Each structure stands twice: as structure tokens, then as C-alpha cells.
Amino acid sequence: MKYQVQENCLTIFLPREVDHHHAEEIRKNADMVIEKNHIKYVIFDFERTEFMDSSGIGAIMGRYRLIRLVDGEVWAVHTSMRIKKILTLSGVTRIMQIYEEEQR
Template sequence: MNVDTNIKDNVLFVNLVGELDHHTATFIREEIDRIYQGNRVKHIVFNFEKVGFMDSSGIGLLMGRYRNASIVGGKVVLVRVKPEINKVLNLSGIYKLMNCYANEEEAVANL
């Protein structure tokens, strides 16, 4: 799993590439938290376009980042979610906490 990040206008953009499972979730969590806290951004946008697999560790990763963002009045949103990943996210109930958008522009417009 690779993670590419970018910060723009108080938003941390996280582009995930590969599989998001228990083997990769710890590394990703630490990387995102380091950047999020070090730059004091408010919102996080996760791009799932290049994620081929996700298990419950991915749900935990999202929940933890949601908690961190909520503390500072921020939001976590998801973009470019593939149907197979959407199924996992929908079953988990994550959409009660965060919204999913077609692209980054739409997501930012709704923050």
C-alpha cells in the first residue's frame, strides 16, 4: 500500500494505492496522523480510486481519522470509491459518519 498526500486550503488529500488491510493500516494511520497533526489541517479527503481491497482494518482507519477530525470541527469524506469497496463501506455503516462523492471538487464544495 502506498499513500500519497497533498494539503490545500486546510484540507488533507489522501490518495490510497493498493490494498488496505491489517498489514498496511498501521503504516497508513501513522503517516496520515503525522501529517494531519503536523500541519493542523481541518478536513481529510480519502481517494479510493486505486484501492483494490479493503477489510475491517480500513474501516478502523477511517473511524479513527473521523474521530480526530471531529475533535477540531473537521470532516472526513471519501471520493472515487469503487463498487466492491463501496459494498464494504456500506455494510459497515460508515456512511452515517462521512459522505462519499464522485470527485475531489465535489467533496471540497461540500465541506
């Protein structure tokens, strides 16, 4: 898992496929970084992601529950139309903001 920490914000650069195997790695590593660095904001970067199953949704929901304990927020960036649809249908967009960059 690739990630970046800036102050109390963790950016997780998700892989091409967020399936059961990758979701478990995201859970373990993200939880460790969140606890170690007192993270309050988590940004999931979907730039490379083409596929996500229910395990990926579960990993996002779990990090959301953890971050809510410290009154933090969870965001998604670089979502394709396909990923946006998955997030919307699963209900994740009710708990997570999707940041959209302005088109030039």
C-alpha cells in the first residue's frame, strides 16, 4: 500500500484492484498509520483503481468508523465514473465526501 502522511492527514493511494487481498492490507497498514500518527483525516485516492468489490467497501467503512471516533473526515479523490457508481450504490457517499477537481 502506498500512502502519504501530512500532519494529521493520511492519503491512501489505492491499487488497480481493491479486492479481498488488497482490502486486508489496506486495513492493517492504514490502522497502524492512523494510530501511530494521530490521523484525523483520511483521503482515499482512486486514481489507479479500476475495480472494487465489497471487501474494498468494507475497508473504507472500517476506516470511516475509526476516524469518526476522533471527529475526523474521510474523502475520496480521483474517482472514475465506475468507482463513483460503486460508491453511490453501496451507500458510501453518505458518509464520505467525493472531492472533484474542476475540469479545465
